[in-house]
Amino acid sequence: MSPPTRLPPKGAQRPAQHEAGRASRTRSWRALASPWLFLAPALLVFVWFKFIPMLQGLKMSFYQVRFADADIWVGWDNFQRVFNDEALAAAAGRTLLYVVVTVILSALIAIVLAQALQGTARHVRIVRTAIFLPAVTSAAVVAEIWRILYAPTATGVVNTALGWVGIAPQGFFADPDQALAALMAMHVWKHVPYDTVIFIAGLAGVNRELYDAAAVDGANAWRRFVHVTLPGLAPAITVVIALGFIRGFRVFTEVYATTGGGPAGSTEVVMTQIYKQGFQDLDFGYAAAASSVLFLFTALTTAAFLAWRRKAAAR
Amino acid sequence: MKPPATTNATATAEAALQQGARILLYTLLVVVFTGPFWAFLMTALSGVTVASGRLLLWPEQPTLENFRYAWVEARAWRYLLNSAIVVVVGTLLQLAVSVLAAYALARKRFRGLALVSFLILCTMMLPEEVIAIPLFMVLGNLPLLNISLQNTHLGMILPVVGWAFSIFMLTEFMRAIPMELEEAARVDGAGDWQVFWLVILPLCKPALGTAAVFGFIMIWDQYLLPLLVTNRETLYTLPVALASVRADETMKPAVFIAISVIAMVPSIVVYLGLQRAFNRGLLAGAVKG
Numbered sequence: 014m015s016p017p018t019r020l021p022p023k024g025a026q027r028p029a030q031h032e033a034g035r036a037s038r039t040r041s042w043r044a045l046a047s048p049w050l051f052l053a054p055a056l057l058v059f060v061w062f063k064f065i066p067m068l069q070g071l072k073m074s075f076y077q078v079r080f081a082d083a084d085i086w087v088g089w090d091n092f093q094r095v096f097n098d099e100a101l102a103a104a105a106g107r108t109l110l111y112v113v114v115t116v117i118l119s120a121l122i123a124i125v126l127a128q129a130l131q132g133t134a135r136h137v138r139i140v141r142t143a144i145f146l147p148a149v150t151s152a153a154v155v156a157e158i159w160r161i162l163y164a165p166t167a168t169g170v171v172n173t174a175l176g177w178v179g180i181a182p183q184g185f186f187a188d189p190d191q192a193l194a195a196l197m198a199m200h201v202w203k204h205v206p207y208d209t210v211i212f213i214a215g216l217a218g219v220n221r222e223l224y225d226a227a228a229v230d231g232a233n234a235w236r237r238f239v240h241v242t243l244p245g246l247a248p249a250i251t252v253v254i255a256l257g258f259i260r261g262f263r264v265f266t267e268v269y270a271t272t273g274g275g276p277a278g279s280t281e282v283v284m285t286q287i288y289k290q291g292f293q294d295l296d297f298g299y300a301a302a303a304s305s306v307l308f309l310f311t312a313l314t315t316a317a318f319l320a321w322r323r324k325a326a327a328r
Numbered sequence: 329m330k331p332p333a334t335t336n337a338t339a340t341a342e343a344a345l346q347q348g349a350r351i352l353l354y355t356l357l358v359v360v361f362t363g364p365f366w367a368f369l370m371t372a373l374s375g376v377t378v379a380s381g382r383l384l385l386w387p388e389q390p391t392l393e394n395f396r397y398a399w400v401e402a403r404a405w406r407y408l409l410n411s412a413i414v415v416v417v418g419t420l421l422q423l424a425v426s427v428l429a430a431y432a433l434a435r436k437r438f439r440g441l442a443l444v445s446f447l448i449l450c451t452m453m454l455p456e457e458v459i460a461i462p463l464f465m466v467l468g469n470l471p472l473l474n475i476s477l478q479n480t481h482l483g484m485i486l487p488v489v490g491w492a493f494s495i496f497m498l499t500e501f502m503r504a505i506p507m508e509l510e511e512a513a514r515v516d517g518a519g520d521w522q523v524f525w526l527v528i529l530p531l532c533k534p535a536l537g538t539a540a541v542f543g544f545i546m547i548w549d550q551y552l553l554p555l556l557v558t559n560r561e562t563l564y565t566l567p568v569a570l571a572s573v574r575a576d577e578t579m580k581p582a583v584f585i586a587i588s589v590i591a592m593v594p595s596i597v598v599y600l601g602l603q604r605a606f607n608r609g610l611l612a613g614a615v616k617g
Binding site: 150210287 | 426461
């Protein structure tokens with residue numbers, strides 16, 4: 014269908030439109046409503062289960078929530094408590110460390126793996142599929158897997174492997190000094206596959222000719238990596254870091270299902286702390302205030318990071 | 329002509345070395361990332377008593393007894409049934425809601441479009457965990473309807489039906505469908521619904537597959553939500569049940585491992601079975617951010 018055939022002759026158009034005045038008004042009403050009818054189910058579930066909880070959470074932040082009686086307005090009290098809560102501050106510090114270490118470690122490993130696993134050869138595809146299993150396994154199952162792998166006895170799986178290189182059995186989740194690091198390693202194991210796939214996609218977008226040009230200029234493999242691969246991967250690195258932030262700050266299942274915050278509170282992160290304040294101490298107002306702060310922090314960090322990346326990319 | 333021959337020899341030696349290093353790396357990767365799954369399966373299939381914290385690489389006295397015990401005595405069937413109800417109904421509803429919304433967002437120009445897109449986008453940045461506490465209250469007393477979804481399957485389903493990722497992925501896909509196809513149908517007198525049902529939906533099949541796989545894996549992974557909704561063991565989904573089964577001291581470690589295997593199989597099977605659809609979505613997500 015070429016454009017000219019679609020346009021009716023000029024004279025024919027006007028009378029027809031005039032004649033259909035009433036019909037077109039109902040049609041335009043329908044045209045107006047139609048998109049909203051298509052959107053209605055989505056809006057309903059979003060309003061009910063995302064926006065109302067969001068607003069209610071904000072509101073609860075200013076109340077002492079009581080279950081039998083009416084809630085009591087407490088102003089900024091909850092927030093004041095949040096910012097003066099040393100346990101929460103410690104949990105926040107731990108969460109920040111957890112996010113930074115896992116994001117960096119996971120991205121570094123993934124960049125290396127992406128180099129080794131790009132291409133369409135059959136065996137490479139099989140390896141890629143195989144290493145992706147942790148990523149599609151639910152966090153609760155991953156937690157159970159690692160609880161067993163990390164068994165603190167000499168016969169535990171990881172301890173056996175360490176024994177091969179002459180390292181004495183470690184405590185892992187049972188040792189307050191190691192539990193957080195052990196959790197980070199588990200997190201990296203689950204998320205490296207995702208990052209690797211994103212980097213592989215990023216590598217496919219790097220201009221091949223740049224490699225040849227660099228090779229002609231006598232650049233060695235390392236310099237080619239630094240000056241061609243890394244700049245080409247910049248968008249993928251941005252994605253990996255942003256995703257890492259968002260899923261890192263909210264970390265809950267991985268901790269709750271393994272150490273539960275212990276031993277001796279050494280792995281307490283923000284979300285497990287909030288969960289306990291809410292459901293064990295039933296201090297909902299406080300928990301809501303802490304959640305609001307966490308949300309604001311995540312949103313602002315991510316937005317600031319993305320804005321900075323966009324600026325850098327534009328330059 | 330001697331020099332070229334030696335360089336050739338070193339070149340092949342280097343290539344062989346590189347090949348060897350590659351094979352070593354691949355083996356290492358496969359062992360590290362899939363070894364635990366293998367060991368879980370093998371231990372679950374073993375009849376010998378394994379000490380807690382030990383895994384086997386090959387079944388000793390192979391048997392299905394652990395699975396039978398897990399299924400019947402430890403009631404894994406019930407947890408799996410709960411998980412299945414939530415994940416199947418949840419994925420279908422999520423798909424339906426997303427594809428309808430995507431049609432409006434991708435193919436319509438209307439007042440409020442930007443606002444709706446923005447609001448949905450906001451939820452993508454919103455970690456579900458931060459609304460856990462108020463969501464718990466909302467589920468206990470649904471606004472307007474004043475009914476409680478606590479201790480119901482629906483309570484575990486409805487909150488995951490609206491998923492921004494799914495909507496945006498389908499929106500992107502629908503934008504790429506040529507307008508001419510839609511216009512041709514309109515010339516024939518088709519309304520919005522017919523255009524959607526007869527033209528757009530059939531063309532979206534690959535994207536629907538992708539959205540379904542991602543939805544399945546996302547819902548299967550839910551942990552905090554069932555924790556919020558149920559305090560009844562009979563309603564536990566598999567991921568939540570794991571912890572309570574583990575706490576049961578009378579259970580043999582191999583039985584618990586068998587339940588873990590049951591909990592890992594569905595998402596892995598869906599991933600392996602629909603891998604092409606899955607990879608398409610991964611890249612869509614990666615490129616678009």
